[in-house]
Amino acid sequence: MSNLWFLYLFFSALLIFIGLYCLLTMRNLIRLFIAVEIISKGVSLAIVATGAVKNSVLLAQSLAITYIVVEVSLVATALALIINIYKKNKSLDVRILSKLKG
Amino acid sequence: MxxxxxxxxxxxxxxxxxxxxxxxxxxxxxxxxxxxxxxxxxxxxxxxxxxxxxxxxxxxxxxxxxxxxxxxxxKEDEVQENRLxxxxxxxxxxxxxxxxxxxxxxxxxxVPALPSAPEGGSFGLVLWKQRTFDLVAQVGVIFAGVLAVLALFRKTGKDEEKDE
Known part of the structure; x- marks a missing residue:
């Protein structure tokens, strides 16, 4: 069982790494948000896999569902924000947002 | 496997x-x-x-x-990512x-993780009885999301002038 747990956490760490790499290096706002989604996939995989390995899959499942609902709400708000930013700046380049500083 | x-x-x-x-x-x-x-x-x-x-x-x-x-x-001019x-x-x-x-x-x-113990009951029981507070929070989060989207897409005075 420990090997299985290692396998899932290994892959969830890889997903989190891909997301963090994209967040740190890319400039397109939509792509940055795709990175956030990838990180959230890694986290939900870790939650459910740990629950399954530790015989608490029902609890892990309910936590994963809560996490997905929060994620949807976050996505809707963030994409609305991105559309508003695009309307104002006519670009999705994250560097343009640095003009906001005082 | x-x-x-x-x-x-x-x-x-x-x-x-x-x-x-x-x-x-x-x-x-x-x-x-x-x-x-x-x-x-x-x-x-x-x-x-x-x-x-x-x-x-x-x-x-x-x-x-x-x-x-x-x-x-x-838009035509896409955001240029660094090729490197x-x-x-x-x-x-x-x-x-x-x-x-x-x-x-x-x-x-x-790293000490969750203690391994078999759990009884069904998924519905766990969700509705053990994690009731999570469900209340979920309703709150959904309302917050809806209100945020409505606030972000509301028409301002400038937009109405443009429409006219």
Whole structure:
């Protein structure tokens, strides 16, 4: 069982790494948000896999569902924000947002 | 075990494609395929409800939202990403793969995790009786999301003047 747990956490760490790499290096706002989604996939995989390995899959499942609902709400708000930013700046380049500083 | 490894590899490959593909629509679609793989993994882990949520909500609804946003923000001059970023990604990825393989195994033995104990009852019982507060919080989060979207898309005085 420990090997299985290692396998899932290994892959969830890889997903989190891909997301963090994209967040740190890319400039397109939509792509940055795709990175956030990838990180959230890694986290939900870790939650459910740990629950399954530790015989608490029902609890892990309910936590994963809560996490997905929060994620949807976050996505809707963030994409609305991105559309508003695009309307104002006519670009999705994250560097343009640095003009906001005082 | 082999099927699980195939599903996990598919998940990582399509997640990688989501950040490497140039076209944003293709990136969003590959994210949806990654969600599909994650849903199948949830099914195999004995978490069917989480799998259904993952496939229907994340692979379905969120992809539609992404596609809509990409369509609404399409423009000729795309954001130019640094080319070096995509070139050095495989190097960093392999480096992290090695570190992850070396560190994770020893980390699992050192970090105390949840105590392993069999749980009784059904999923409904756990969700409605044990995690009631989570459900209340979920309702709050959904309302907050709806209000935020309404606030972001409300018409201002300038917009009304433009319409006229």
């Amino acid at each position: 082999v099927i699980q490894i195939i599903l996990l590899c598919g998940l990582v490959i399509f997640s990688g494609l989501a950040i490497l593909l140039r076209d944003l629509i293709k990136a969003a679609l590959s994210l949806a395929v990654a969600s599909l793989f994650l849903g199948l993994i949830f099914f195999r882990l004995g978490a069917p409800y989480a799998g259904v949520f993952e496939i229907s909500v994340v692979a379905g609804l969120i992809t539609v939202l992404f596609a809509l946003t990409i369509a609404l923000t399409k 970023v995509k070139v050095i990604f495989p190097l960093f990825f392999i480096l992290f793969l090695v570190i992850d393989g070396l560190v994770m195994k020893s980390l699992l033995t050192k």
